[in-house]
Amino acid sequence: MSEMKFSKDHEWIRMEGGVATIGITDHAQNALGDVVFVDLPETGRVVTSGEAVAVVESVKAASDVYAPINGKIVEVNAALVDDPAKINVEPTGEGWFFKIELDGELPDDLMDADGYAAYVDTLG
């Protein structure tokens, strides 16, 4: 399994054979609180890095989830629709959101785990 990378918008990315599995980080799920609803993108949708493609709602608030890379949505985690709490329980496992077939290169500003941890620390 390849190394996990992280975006400044608090998504994690795991590349496997040109396809990135993407979800929100443990820091993000903790900040959101109990997730009660997700709105996932259509498969086949072509997305660009930074584009809002999914919505996650906790008891208190709604947040966008962004595509951290360019490419095409090839799969979504439909199990989240009926059990959105998976995002709180296992954000980097069963709580994944969608898979994007990468178009081009990974953006330079993605961070490794240490870089992301340091970034989160700067947010106070």
Next chain:
Amino acid sequence: MTDSEVLLETPLASLHKELGGRMVPFAGYSMPVQYPAGIMAEHLHCRAQAGLFDVSHMGQAELIGEGAAAALEKLTPADVQALKPGRQRYGLLLNEAGGIVDDFMVANLGDRLFLVVNASRKHIDLPLIESVLPSGVTLKPLPDRALIAIQGPAVAALIPTNLTFMGIGEIEIAGIKVLASRSGYTGEDGLEISVPADKAEALARALLAMPGVMPTGLGARDSLRLEAGLCLYGNDLDETTSPVEAALTWSMGKRRRTEWNFVGADVVRDHLDNGVKRLRVGIRPEGRQPARGHTVIQKDGAAIGEITSGGFGPSVGAPVAMGYVARDAAADDAAIDLMVRGKALPAKVSPMPFHPHRYAR
């Protein structure tokens, strides 16, 4: 200057920190929105056992002197004069246009009235009340008192009292003399406890040491009150909304609706006699997606109103909301559309509360 530099703290600030409270700015105060258990767990625990809330940011005051009740009635259509000693009542302060300046609690303590007003409105309410007082009646703000609510079905056994719903009196809890009313903002049985600020932490610790009592933040307070169909001032009520539009006609005393001697009475009377254009209703979105405040409500493609409070109801297990709709779309089960992120989310007008009240009447 950042918000944190000017935020006020309640007497329980250090306890919140110790309990791991996530502090957020609310009405000028630093308040816990949740503790480590999270909003969902805190909400469900309050309905199952008991939740402890710090509501010390709210404004407390006493109105003292001959004619205090009559003086307060100049500003509210609530029947304050008929309130018996040891009883509390919900009321609305109105402006000249019949709009709601605040919602508040008033209690008769025998020799004085006791008032609790919203944190975000106390700087407006107290001068307003002051402005109508005759000589001999004085308003005494109580900034040195904290307010702690303990809510849930376990409370009656943990803190036995002679109080019934909306009863108020001095009791002793863990050796501390407090003023307690059997009331709250969750739809559950429970107490709201006014205590001197310097005894607040000791009281809170004593309550938290009781079996089944969990600290509960503002997040769960909001979802609990929404499920109970209770209004939040600033969301569901404001100065442009009348008691009739807000479906709070019940808070106006019968006698007051024959005398019409309160500020804004002309408008309120017109709304009662001739009907209103819009009405506060409960709303149940279909599916799981919540619709939040300011969501536009449509019927047959035309805007007919707006959601004022909305979210997920943990005890209902589904999204719930309240808002204002055109009078002809306000009937229970009326089909409406909620415009969430550009898409029409189907919903129905629904009776409130969404979760049954369990008051100790």
